[in-house]
Amino acid sequence: MRWQIGRRSTNVEDRRGMKISAPVVGGGVGAALISLLVLLLGGDPSALWQQDSPPSDSPIAESPQTTxxxxxxxxxxxxxxxLADTEDTWSELFRQDGESYVEPKLVLYSGAVESACGFARSAVGPFYCPRDQKVYIDLSFYRDLKTQYQAPGDFAQAYVIAHEIGHHVQNLLGISQQVQTLQSQVSQTQANQLSVRLELQADCFAGVWANHAQRSRQILETGDIEEALNAASSIGDDRLQKQARGYAVPESFTHGSSAQRVRWFKQGIQTGDPQKCNTFAKTNS
Structure with a gap:
């Protein structure tokens, strides 16, 4: 990926190395609500409960990598x-529709972070918080993307950011709020299906960004698209569940299968049209 000559965004907030205190989280309703929130944001809530929370006055250890x-x-x-490239792309697309794009902030952190959506450990992965319109990422995730998920490459890393920015676009368009309202009215299985559609649309929006970035700034090099498709496939629910437990449970999917994620990223990068990213249409079930 030809990224070195690109402009740098001024919307990066660097919190790496900051020590924060982990809240004491009780069980029951509070724990369930936080799990649901992390799930909707794109992380894995089980990662929070698989770790013992330190006392509320204990600082979270910094990332083992030197910041x-x-x-x-x-x-x-x-x-x-x-991030700057996504700003340029979406600002132009919103302008074409007579709208103004509100640029999100991107927060770099190490170990754990406090957002307007609550406390999160890096184990939940990159996530977007609609309450403060910020994307959060611990850069150690890219090491995991390469080693644990077998998805190396700078364009694979760019895809991750573009996907989270896709959630910001959904938030600005009111899609996220509509989905959350619907989820509160249906069963857990149906709520999961809505979550899948939301995530797949973010994948499609990531592809839309890649299409416009290539047309405007020729960022792609040989093998870049394959890197992104590999990353999308590597983090499909079916693949992750099979790796973790040996089998997949489709009713519990929240992000989509590997095939679905690849399909919708391709849809975005081939068309470059956000209107072609309607994952909620019945014909796209």
Whole structure:
């Protein structure tokens, strides 16, 4: 991916190395609500409960990676360029529709972070918080993307950011709120299906960004699209569940299967048209 010559965004908030205190979370309704929130944001809520929470006055340990290292600095620079590119793309697309695009902030953190949506550990993965319109990412996730999910490459990393920005676009368009309202009115299985459609649309929006970025700024190099498709496939619900438990439970999917995620990213990158990303249409079931 040709990213080095791109402009840098001024909307990056660097909180790496900051120590924060983990809240004491009780069981019952409180725990269930936080699990649901993380689920809707795109993370894995089980990651929160699989770890013992430290006392509320205990600082969270910093990421094992050195925040000031050359690798981390380069990664932060990369993230800033990709964010700027999404800003340029979506600002133009919103302008064409007579709307103004509100640029989100992107927060870099290490270990754990406090957002307007609550406390989260890096184990939940990158996520978007609609309450403060910020994307949160621990750069160590990219190491996991390469080693744990077998999805290396800078364009795979860019896809992750573009997907979270897709959630921001959904928030600005009112889609996220509509989905959450519907989810409160249906069964858990149906709510999961709505979550899948929301996530697949974010994948499609990521593809829309890639289409316009390539047409406007020729960012793609040989193998880049394959990197993104591999990343989309690697984090499909069916693949992750089979790796974790040996089998998949489709009713519990919240992000979509590998095939679905690949399909919708392709839809976005091939058409470049957000209108073609209607994952909620019955014909797209």
């Amino acid at each position: 000031g290292s050359q690798t981390q600095d380069q990664m932060a620079d990369f993230v800033s360029v990709v």
